Amino acid sequence: TSDSKENKPDSSAALTETSDFIVGSREIHLISIVDVDLLLKLSPNGLNNPQWRRLYTLQVPGHAGRLVFGLLSGKEVVCMQGRFHTYEGYPISTCAMPVRVFHLMGAHTLIVTNASGGLNPAFNVGDIMIIKDQLYFPGFAGDNPLRGINDERFGPRFIAMSNAYDAKMRKLTHQAAKELGHEKFMREGVYCMLGGPSFETIAEARMLRLLGGDACGMSTCHEVIVARHCGMRVLGISLITNMVVMDYDEVRLANHEEVLETGRKRGRDMQSLVLNTVQQIEDPEDDDELSAAV
Numbered sequence: 001t002s003d004s005k006e007n008k009p010d011s012s013a014a015l016t017e018t019s020d021f022i023v024g025s026r027e028i029h030l031i032s033i034v035d036v037d038l039l040l041k042l043s044p045n046g047l048n049n050p051q052w053r054r055l056y057t058l059q060v061p062g063h064a065g066r067l068v069f070g071l072l073s074g075k076e077v078v079c080m081q082g083r084f085h086t087y088e089g090y091p092i093s094t095c096a097m098p099v100r101v102f103h104l105m106g107a108h109t110l111i112v113t114n115a116s117g118g119l120n121p122a123f124n125v126g127d128i129m130i131i132k133d134q135l136y137f138p139g140f141a142g143d144n145p146l147r148g149i150n151d152e153r154f155g156p157r158f159i160a161m162s163n164a165y166d167a168k169m170r171k172l173t174h175q176a177a178k179e180l181g182h183e184k185f186m187r188e189g190v191y192c193m194l195g196g197p198s199f200e201t202i203a204e205a206r207m208l209r210l211l212g213g214d215a216c217g218m219s220t221c222h223e224v225i226v227a228r229h230c231g232m233r234v235l236g237i238s239l240i241t242n243m244v245v246m247d248y249d250e251v252r253l254a255n256h257e258e259v260l261e262t263g264r265k266r267g268r269d270m271q272s273l274v275l276n277t278v279q280q281i282e283d284p285e286d287d288d289e290l291s292a293a294v
């Protein structure tokens with residue numbers, strides 16, 4: 001597609017045992033490199049088939065709201081272009097539901113991307129942050145996607161989250177970034193999820209930084225919790241689309257247009273990073289180790 005409004009990076013991705021690899025993504029450049037033949041086989045009426053549209057309805061400007069199937073680096077993928085956010089009015093478990101669908105399709109790895117505001121003063125707009133850990137603020141108030149009766153078919157009642165973001169996957173992504181010459185804008189850090197849709201106040205932003213946050217956004221953490229619940233391996237990547245306002249003297253205001261604009265500018269780099277990482281995973285030795293790490 002040539003719709004530049006859809007260039008905002010925001011994705012979830014997963015590797016499968018039955019079908020190798022599933023990517024969920026809203027990053028349009030990633031979609032554009034998915035193998036079209038397989039896509040057409042799976043979706044004969046093409047992307048405009050209203051059946052696909054009915055799968056979910058998104059209300060966020062610049063977010064496409066599509067599922068696309070295809071091949072990425074020779075691996076079968078499903079790209080989710082656009083995600084549910086709680087600020088759209090959905091319960092948190094509904095927002096994370098697509099991850100369970102990917103799991104049921106045989107996905108074993110989730111690659112999830114998002115747009116986020118930089119809290120770490122060393123960061124710059126356009127940096128790409130590999131997520132090392134998360135601060136899931138809705139969870140502190142009891143709003144966890146696993147809340148309620150546990151469905152044992154997906155996973156156990158209680159799960160560890162100290163290893164949520166797979167260390168091996170992070171290493172592979174750093175390697176991929178090095179090969180691409182992306183080191184100068186690669187970062188690693190802690191992602192904070194807030195409910196949105198209002199951006200942070202200055203006091204809130206300072207608190208997030210004080211608590212160890214490097215970037216903040218309005219998604220991802222609940223998807224990662226559900227992925228870990230069903231034993232999926234997770235890689236998370238944040239694009240720093242704006243720097244969060246931290247100073248009362250600052251006249252700049254957070255805005256969604258800047259988020260979309262940075263997404264458009266860095267879209268290609270995000271695409272090549274994911275593609276290159278997936279290529280590295282193709283190495284059978286790596287794959288064995290990765291599977292063992294789940």
Ligand SMILES: O=P(O)(O)O[C@@H]1C[C@H](O)[C@@H](CO)O1
Binds near residue numbers: 060116217219259
């Ligand atoms: O879906 P993500 O978290 O990438 O999107 C962020 C949060 C809001 O949806 C939007 C704010 O501009 O971008």
